[in-house]
Amino acid sequence: MSIEALPPAAPDRSAVPVLEVEELTVTFTRRGERPTRAVDGVSFSVAAGETIGLVGESGCGKSVTSLAVMGLLPRRGVQVGGSVRFNGAELIGAPDRTLRELRGADMAMVFQDPLSSLNPTVPIGTQVTEVLVEHRDMSGKRAVAEAADLLDRVGIPDPTRRLKEYPHQLSGGMRQRALIAMALACSPRLLIADEPTTALDVTIQAQILELLRELVVDTGTALVMITHDLGVVAGLCDRVHVMYAGKVIETADRHELFARPRQPYTGGLLASVPRLDAGRGTPLTPIRGSARDAIPWAEGCAFAPRCDNAQDDCLTEVAGSTVPLEYDGPGRELRCRHPLTYPRQTPAGAPSSGSTDSGSTSSGSTASGAGR
Amino acid sequence: MTALGDVRRRRIDELAARAGQVPEGEGGVSLTRSAVRRLRRDPVAIAGAVIVVVFLLVAALAPLLAPRDPVTQYLLSEIRPGSIPGPREGFPLGVDNLGRDLLSRLVYGSRQSLLIGFVSTVLGVVVGMALGVLAGGLGGWVDTVVMRFVDILLSIPGLLMAITVSVLLGQNQYALMIAIAVVQVPVFARLLRGSMLAQRGSDYALAARALGVRRGRIVFGHVLPNSLSPVIVQATLSLATAIIEAAALSFLGLGDPDISRPEWGAMLASAQDFLSIRPALAIWPAVCIIVVALGFTLLGERLREALDPKFRR
Numbered sequence: 001m002s003i004e005a006l007p008p009a010a011p012d013r014s015a016v017p018v019l020e021v022e023e024l025t026v027t028f029t030r031r032g033e034r035p036t037r038a039v040d041g042v043s044f045s046v047a048a049g050e051t052i053g054l055v056g057e058s059g060c061g062k063s064v065t066s067l068a069v070m071g072l073l074p075r076r077g078v079q080v081g082g083s084v085r086f087n088g089a090e091l092i093g094a095p096d097r098t099l100r101e102l103r104g105a106d107m108a109m110v111f112q113d114p115l116s117s118l119n120p121t122v123p124i125g126t127q128v129t130e131v132l133v134e135h136r137d138m139s140g141k142r143a144v145a146e147a148a149d150l151l152d153r154v155g156i157p158d159p160t161r162r163l164k165e166y167p168h169q170l171s172g173g174m175r176q177r178a179l180i181a182m183a184l185a186c187s188p189r190l191l192i193a194d195e196p197t198t199a200l201d202v203t204i205q206a207q208i209l210e211l212l213r214e215l216v217v218d219t220g221t222a223l224v225m226i227t228h229d230l231g232v233v234a235g236l237c238d239r240v241h242v243m244y245a246g247k248v249i250e251t252a253d254r255h256e257l258f259a260r261p262r263q264p265y266t267g268g269l270l271a272s273v274p275r276l277d278a279g280r281g282t283p284l285t286p287i288r289g290s291a292r293d294a295i296p297w298a299e300g301c302a303f304a305p306r307c308d309n310a311q312d313d314c315l316t317e318v319a320g321s322t323v324p325l326e327y328d329g330p331g332r333e334l335r336c337r338h339p340l341t342y343p344r345q346t347p348a349g350a351p352s353s354g355s356t357d358s359g360s361t362s363s364g365s366t367a368s369g370a371g372r
Numbered sequence: 373m374t375a376l377g378d379v380r381r382r383r384i385d386e387l388a389a390r391a392g393q394v395p396e397g398e399g400g401v402s403l404t405r406s407a408v409r410r411l412r413r414d415p416v417a418i419a420g421a422v423i424v425v426v427f428l429l430v431a432a433l434a435p436l437l438a439p440r441d442p443v444t445q446y447l448l449s450e451i452r453p454g455s456i457p458g459p460r461e462g463f464p465l466g467v468d469n470l471g472r473d474l475l476s477r478l479v480y481g482s483r484q485s486l487l488i489g490f491v492s493t494v495l496g497v498v499v500g501m502a503l504g505v506l507a508g509g510l511g512g513w514v515d516t517v518v519m520r521f522v523d524i525l526l527s528i529p530g531l532l533m534a535i536t537v538s539v540l541l542g543q544n545q546y547a548l549m550i551a552i553a554v555v556q557v558p559v560f561a562r563l564l565r566g567s568m569l570a571q572r573g574s575d576y577a578l579a580a581r582a583l584g585v586r587r588g589r590i591v592f593g594h595v596l597p598n599s600l601s602p603v604i605v606q607a608t609l610s611l612a613t614a615i616i617e618a619a620a621l622s623f624l625g626l627g628d629p630d631i632s633r634p635e636w637g638a639m640l641a642s643a644q645d646f647l648s649i650r651p652a653l654a655i656w657p658a659v660c661i662i663v664v665a666l667g668f669t670l671l672g673e674r675l676r677e678a679l680d681p682k683f684r685r
Contacts, residue, residue, distance in 0.1 A: 070582055072578065072581055072582060100584045100586070101584060102584070103581070103582055103583060103584035104582070104583035104584030104585070105584060108582065108583060109579075109582040109583075111575060111578070111579055111582070113575060116574065116575035116576060117575045117576050117578075117579040118576055118579070119576040119580070119593075119594045119597075119598065120576075120598065121597045121598050122593065122594065122597065126593075127580075130580070130583070130585055130589070130593070131583050131584070131585070134583070134584055134585055134586065134589075135584060179579070182583055183583070185583075
């Protein structure tokens with residue numbers, strides 16, 4: 001709980017955050033089955049004009065986190081705990097009406113698959129104007145004109161014609177642009193993008209990312225980028241939260257994270273990215289096992305079964321707690337008992353993190369190539 | 373009885389599940405338009421459509437096409453026990469046991485059969501869709517209550533239900549229409565609800581919710597239009613059933629008692645006693661019923677294939 005307050009935030013982050021998520025938990029319950037905790041004590045915050053990344057492989061709780069923030073999870077069979085504050089107002093437990101008025105107007109979301117996120121039987125124009133009618137009390141011609149303007153702003157050529165077309169008549173990139181236009185219709189203060197480029201080809205990906213970047217710069221929107229693509233993180237995010245099995249396991253500024261990943265999982269993720277300069281035929285270095293091998297956090301570090309640095313104390317409670325998320329140098333947090341270490345670590349960060357490492361950790365496993 | 377209900381329920385659910393799929397790779401043509409295009413190239417669909425159109429024209433132009441008045445009695449002197457006059461000059465198909473011109477009665481009968489078929493199907497679709505929207509749109513306990521009610525209706529065999537309703541409502545053509553509609557209601561309710569449930573979980577419904585669109589608008593503007601195609605198909609097929617059921621009820625003596633409006637089922641019923649003397653009296657109305665039902669069925673089946681992404685080539 002006090003973790004948030006501990007690390008001295010970088011100067012530009014002193015502004016009041018647009019979104020503060022604290023100790024968010026999401027539990028799915030089903031009759032006759034053990035409840036599943038999909039998100040387990042996740043905390044992060046985003047300020048205006050800032051972009052943060054939630055990174056992790058499939059099933060680690062990224063998307064559920066975003067749906068919980070937006071209040072889009074079904075009410076039956078789902079328990080949401082913790083706190084989500086938007087502009088200081090608590091959203092968990094807020095009435096549906098309040099949430100609905102916020103969604104689309106002050107906070108918006110862009111989804112992964114632009115084709116299935118658009119209604120195939122309704123023209124684009126109707127779908128864009130719908131938001132304007134709902135939140136900006138526009139109607140008729142004014143809404144259409146504004147919709148055309150929006151499409152123009154996200155770079156769709158000939159917007160008036162496009163408004164009359166159906167989703168299948170647009171290219172993939174244009175569909176995603178249209179969705180972004182819909183999300184931007186009311187100049188939201190927070191935009192959550194859930195893998196917005198996964199379904200697009202590489203050149204279009206770059207264009208969409210560029211569009212999102214411009215948007216953040218121009219309007220000061222807070223952007224939460226959910227992705228499993230480290231390239232997207234490298235190009236866009238100021239701060240990165242790496243998630244594994246429902247918990248944040250490492251938080252760092254972008255440069256720090258790429259230069260010196262501390263969690264062996266983060267290290268493994270970076271090492272497994274194919275490199276152009278690695279030469280032909282060089283095998284990739286994957287993280288062994290799969291996300292299904294995770295053990296419950298209550299029994300120790302969920303990543304331990306796949307971790308090369310794992311030792312006995314990763315799987316047992318130490319001093320009444322399993323692996324906690326701890327201060328790991330300025331602007332960094334880490335959930336690991338045996339993190340990756342570097343010969344020349346920042347002098348300030350070293351001692352504090354060293355205290356959690358019980359002795360024999362520096363087993364020489366340097367940054368990335370460690371894998372296998 | 374329950375087993376029968378189960379089979380029907382399963383079939384409806386299958387249809388509903390299939391409707392959930394969004395077709396892909398349809399370059400630049402909307403679903404409806406491409407379906408129509410494929411129907412126009414399909415000889416079976418064309419045959420069905422031709423049959424349907426011909427009978428519709430006959431019904432619409434009955435006063436012009438029928439050679440004689442359908443209720444006036446002719447040739448009474450030649451009708452005696454054991455002999456009914458057959459085809460002859462002026463009476464192409466002969467007369468029935470009361471001396472009324474058979475062809476004219478068949479022509480006028482098409483009006484009544486098609487009218488009952490259409491009205492009862494429309495009634496069934498409207499009420500069934502209302503229940504389906506209620507269940508599929510609101511969900512929760514409303515869904516549970518509505519669907520259990522629908523399940524009860526479904527487990528009662530159609531004809532039995534129609535007979536019960538028409539007995540309860542008395543003998544007139546409106547009671548007949550309502551009786552047949554009641555049988556259709558649960559089918560459409562379950563079909564629409566199933567296909568709406570599939571659509572409600574879709575990405576675009578979630579995306580619309582993420583933009584703060586009201587639930588009513590999501591249900592009517594997004595979910596409903598995407599859930600309609602199995603209902604349209606089923607309605608076409610139901611027309612055939614409704615016409616057969618109307619005939620069956622008339623045959624059982626539960627039809628329209630007004631003798632000024634000939635009806636195929638009733639004609640069939642009254643021909644029963646004269647099968648050995650003049651079988652044509654039963655054969656002609658039966659052929660009409662079969663051909664019309666066939667027309668609607670062919671059209672409906674092909675429509676389903678045309679609207680079904682799985683059958684796309």
